[in-house]
Amino acid sequence: MLKYAAIVAALTLLGCSESPQERVERARKAFGEHDYRAAQVDLAAALATSPDDPALLELHARNALAMGDGIAADASLNRIAAARRPADFGLLLAEAALLRNRADEALAALGSDASSAAQRLRALALLANDDREGAGQAFAKGAQGGVKGRADARQLADFARFSLMNGNTAQARDLVNRAKAADRGLIDTRLADAEVFIAEGRLAEALDAYDGATSAYPGNLAALAGKAAVLGDLGRIKEMDAVLASLADVRGGAKVAYLQAQSAAGRKDWKTVRSILQANEKALEGNDQSSVLYAQSLVALGQPEQARARLQPLLTRNPQSALVRRELGKAQLAAGDAAGALETLRPFGSALTSDPADLRLLASAATAAGDSQAAQLAEKARYPTPQALAATLAEADTAMRRENWGNAIAAYERILAVTDGRNPLVLNNMAVAQGKVGNTRVAIDFGNRALKQAPGNASVMDTLGWLLIQSGVDRDRGLALLTEAARKAPDNATIRDHLDQARKG
Known part of the structure; x- marks a missing residue:
């Protein structure tokens, strides 16, 4: 001692x-x-x-x-x-x-300070006082450069965020580009750039922007929280958890609490979801996303009546929200109110683009309520309309192009649930998406299924071959597949690059 x-x-x-x-x-x-x-x-x-x-x-x-x-x-x-x-x-x-x-x-x-920096702060103060028109005018004056005729990067970055609030993504991108020209390395510029990328649906670029921000500004709460949120949207929960762990000693407030709950939901740890959201309920007041997540946890933990009480006001305020309607219907079914669930979910039956999963939920409610149309609805759920299938395929394709792997996986899962599961494009893209979020074994399984349906397709060979090389599961087979893919498609740069890397490894 x-x-x-x-x-x-x-x-x-x-x-x-x-x-x-x-x-x-x-x-x-x-x-x-x-x-x-x-x-x-x-x-x-x-x-x-x-x-x-x-x-x-x-x-x-x-x-x-x-x-x-x-x-x-x-x-x-x-x-x-x-x-x-x-x-x-x-x-x-x-x-x-x-x-x-x-x-x-x-x-x-x-x-009376009329500098660009002062106009930025004046705009933010007016915005805090709910004077959006005055804030817009102050931002516009600041973007012109104030009395010195030179706008600063912080002013342009905050003006870009204001433009996003008003739904003007094109203007926001222009302002961010000006901010980057003025001071690319500034934290405000980096964060605004990431936020605009998200609004544009370019999640891979948003993640790169947040990575740059966290590297240049260690411990920055906004950058770390933003990075965690994008990783969650991409379905990369393990990486999201690692970022959230670095925020353990930071007072992140409601934003970090919601992200922690979102991460727990990704692991189906509903007790943790409820615990986090319950502890931060006051700070998260008015956050509809957290209310829906809280309700989901309550249903999973056998408390559907409490979930209904949370979701009904949300649907009243936002009747166009498919998510809130879906979750309220689930809560009503779990509470034994099949008739209430049927009324909540009925709009899904009249929309040509309704997701098949929502139609199945509607059919379940109709069956439980003894509705005369239950059989008809069940049949409709089994065979979705061409419009619904096309909409889901378009959603999946958009998610793949934007590298939003989590949304792509969810969309392809819905497609596979209502088809024979033998479309090689769907199977191949599912393999790519699953590989991107780290589900290597699942990805290889989908790659093998795609190859079985299209044994001579170079892109399918490339996907499976590259997965086998990257994972080290079967390098010999992976190299053979890449070699054959390159032979079939000699002008494909991606395949050629994968083969070159495989040979070097």
């Missing part, structure tokens, strides 16, 4: 040997490298010995703003003597006020 105490004492003395100046220099270095959490530790220690140092207080305030801590930033800013305040003091004060949800204080701090 004494030996342990001596070690602790030695380490304590070692830590105390660092001078305040060394702490400050290390904090400046960490701040410059965007490692704000590391900078915060050293700044706190340095301020303990020099609490009134204006340069230290300014750096602490800027670091706190970068971390999204308006309270700490405001406290440090107000301790800086008036004669030692930086030129952008009003902007810093306004940003701290916005982070504390005090829009009027932010507007007062900005005064």
Whole structure:
């Protein structure tokens, strides 16, 4: 025990040997490298010995703003003597006020400043006060460059987000491209770029943008949460969990809580889903997605009546939502209210593009309710309309092109459920998608099924061969398949590249 105490004492003395100046220099270095959490530790220690140092207080305030801590930033800013305040003091004060949800204080701090940076903060403050028209005007003035005729990247990035809120994706992309030209490496630019990619359905590019943001700005909550969300949308749950684990010591609030629940749902761990959403219920109030997920967990855990109570108001507000209608119908069936489920699900029967799974759910409700059309609905569910099948195929094709593997898998599963399961294109694409999310064994099985249906197809050979090479399951067979695929399609660059890599490996 004494030996342990001596070690602790030695380490304590070692830590105390660092001078305040060394702490400050290390904090400046960490701040410059965007490692704000590391900078915060050293700044706190340095301020303990020099609490009134204006340069230290300014750096602490800027670091706190970068971390999204308006309270700490405001406290440090107000301790800086008036004669030692930086030129952008009003902007810093306004940003701290916005982070504390005090829009009027932010507007007062900005005064008559008409710079591009000030117009950005003014727009955000007006938006917080529900003045969307005023916010739009301020953003537009800032995009013109303010009084100096030069817009900054943060202003353009936030204007892009505002454009997304208004459904103008094309304008958002133009603004993001301008922000990238002004400062490609800025965190605001990177995050806005990723958000626009998501709106455009380009999830692979969004993931790349978030990867760049997390590399350049270690520990950034928005970048890590965004990356986790995209991984979840892609069905890459294990990778999503790894990102969420890195947020364990970060106060991520409602956004991270929802992502954690979404991840647990991907593992069918409904108790964890309910536990997370229940603990964060107040913070997630108004989030329809979390309400639906909560209801799904309640149904899975045998509490369908509580699920119904959550879902009915959502459907009343949004009757066009197929997801809410579907989940409410399931909850009503689980609660023994077949007649209620039938009424909820009946609109699926009149839509030509209804998903076969929804038609089967409708048929189940009709059968349980003793409805006279139950047999007719069951027959319709067995043989979906050409329009419904075409819509699902189009959805799957779009998901494949956008590299949204999770949605592609879900769509192909629905197609396989209502067909004979022998279409080589569907089987081959399912193999590709399953491989992309790491389900290698399942992917190889689909690859073999596709090859059985189309034994001479070069693309099918390439898919299976590359899966066998990448997984190491059967390199000899994989190489043989790739060799034959290259012989059949000598101009196919993808096949040629796979074969070259296989030979090198």
